[in-house]
Amino acid sequence: MIEREHFFESGADEAIVAEAYQAIVEEAEGDEVGYYHLPDDQALVSRIEAFVLERDLARESLENVVVLGIGGSSLGTKAIDTLLALTHHRDESRLRRRNDKNLIFLENVDPNEIEENLKGVRVENSIFIVISKSGGTIETTSSLKYLLGRFEIGFDDARFRDSFVVVTDEHSPLDRMAQEYGVKAFHIPANVGGRFSVLSSVGLLPLCILGYDIGELLKGAKELKESFFAKKEDALIQKAYFYASRKEQIPMNVLFSYSSAFKYFNQWYVQLWGESLGKLNLDGEHVGLTPIGLIGSIDQHSFLQLIIEGPKDKSVTMIKVENFENDLKIPNISIPHLEKTDFINNHTFNELINAQCDATMQSILDQGVPVDRIVIDRLSERSVGYLIFYYELLTSLVGYFLHINTYDQPGVELGKEILKKRFTSSI
């Protein structure tokens, strides 16, 4: 399903690999880090599918799935939907297909964007999913208040119970509000952080309403999980060790994904990597690795020059999709004066983009840049679930090697306090 190759020497010996493996085993068995268990929760899949059925959320008259959430509450869902939406619409053989509902995010507090996003959104044709782990995210609560005001919905209103769902930690303020007014709540396990939560109800609920096979997502993740805990993923540990041990010389890790469908997956990776690995370590040092997401072939015309001729301070992971399930072909047309481009005639775009991926990788390798490659046979719930879990595990491993707490984000609290002070002192 997914093949991986590393074109560098990691430098991790057997003892290092064994120790790291053991550390992850202990972390997964402990109480503090919960994301390791998400792939096993087929019971949650059943609960979500039952809820979608019971509320008839697949009905055609429900046109909009509106997610109120930011960061870990939005990026994963957006990533998966964007990875799969076009493939779903192509693949005739698929049993379940994404429906035509709009997936809308009330994410940023940019007023022009909010207004644009809400064009055509009415309470009757929409389901609103309010997602906040802590329950008090200022962007999300502001959007919620705005919707309540805009649609003149009171907390006791039946429209509130019928058209709103919350996804939050149990006993959070948002959860208590939901309980009080009879709004359906799904809970995020307390030990699953926002950026590791896409395979919880945070991602599964909206994706299920859109028609995706969320059970398959978990199965894909579980495939990698089981392989790892069966000690078959030494290469993953070696890759993590390489990144962590070369953090001074190679502070940036580029993900170069050859399909426009990875646009938001790249952003999800940027959050996961940046927020998890940028930390004060146990010795009080500032450590971290900077994630960079690129799209091929577009960024061959943008960032590639810097990789090739700039400082050798980046690693590169190429992602290639073997089969786009789309046979659009470049016809056998010779454009007068442009006959030199005829070498591409009669080839498919699928062939072209993949040959570009290979050629670019070769040109980067030739510069001595550390490269690895992930080849996905086709984009499906299963391969995407696998890929998600691959990056989560990789992040945990790098965090282990960096001696940091991979799962918190203390650095962003100061800004929130300054914000609150600014408003409360000005009132």
Place this chain on the structure above:
Amino acid sequence: MIEREHFFESGADEAIVAEAYQAIVEEAEGDEVGYYHLPDDQALVSRIEAFVLERDLARESLENVVVLGIGGSSLGTKAIDTLLALTHHRDESRLRRRNDKNLIFLENVDPNEIEENLKGVRVENSIFIVISKSGGTIETTSSLKYLLGRFEIGFDDARFRDSFVVVTDEHSPLDRMAQEYGVKAFHIPANVGGRFSVLSSVGLLPLCILGYDIGELLKGAKELKESFFAKKEDALIQKAYFYASRKEQIPMNVLFSYSSAFKYFNQWYVQLWGESLGKLNLDGEHVGLTPIGLIGSIDQHSFLQLIIEGPKDKSVTMIKVENFENDLKIPNISIPHLEKTDFINNHTFNELINAQCDATMQSILDQGVPVDRIVIDRLSERSVGYLIFYYELLTSLVGYFLHINTYDQPGVELGKEILKKRFTSSI
């Protein structure tokens, strides 16, 4: 219109500033770098406006403006349209408004995306603008061949002459093809590189068809140009010197833009910065600065943690839009159990996002990160033209201080050769 503040000491003395100024003056007076002259070309504006009128491209039945182009041929147009589109639809006082035509890019060779983009596109309801400086960009010629095949258009066909326009260098293969078959061609000055070309017909032609006031774009750019050549922009030179002289300690330059409208402007910046500054310098050293684009407040929930607690290897430029021309308000609703978020009630989203920008900047400054801020009063053709030219000048200045050729991109040729070999040897 645009205010700028630096919160760091650049270390550039008067002599350094004077020398850099002189170098740019000479560059602008010479023949090799042409972008400096684009803001003065109001004659081009007239030619483009006359062409749009003559072909009646503003007509309602023309629904799609399809740009075939990648990198420097697409990013700038996309950036400007995304910056201005929502503002245009808000601002009642505006004389010219963006019309409702779809702006579609055939950019990546991702087959699923191409097919999705062409839904609803017919020759009769579209204008196709083929943009390639060299004339032989493989992505662009492949898309062109695909369109000719899909719509069964021959080179002698009137539909080819009527619905296609090319933008390319004079005498390029694409230009010669256009001349031969009577297709209208606009020329990119030979000494204007792709990533510096948005203020040439590359950007002006599609933006004019969409209804923007392209004369104002140039006027905004000209405002900064004149200020620079009147020796009033020492701060810009100092900023460039700071970035170049700290390239070892601070290899990454973050642009943190507080509005979703900057999404593609950030990408335009990434191309401009990365491709211009990642080079072998005159001493054969690999130099370069890595650009990173962030959107506020979204990326407070993603990348900010890394800036705050990670290694001190980044500078940050905050961009803030003072006035969104949209007064969406957070209503005075107190959500039970979430009363602690009431401090934001009765404020506008405009106030909230800007307060977040200020608070985040303060929290970054507190960590000793070098920060500067660009405050734009409102998004308009004029302020956007100014901002574009600001970044182009800044890039030229940093390139001068790095002792590199800012305007070429030799590193990307190898991949193109490998690609061609791959196909020609397999045929």
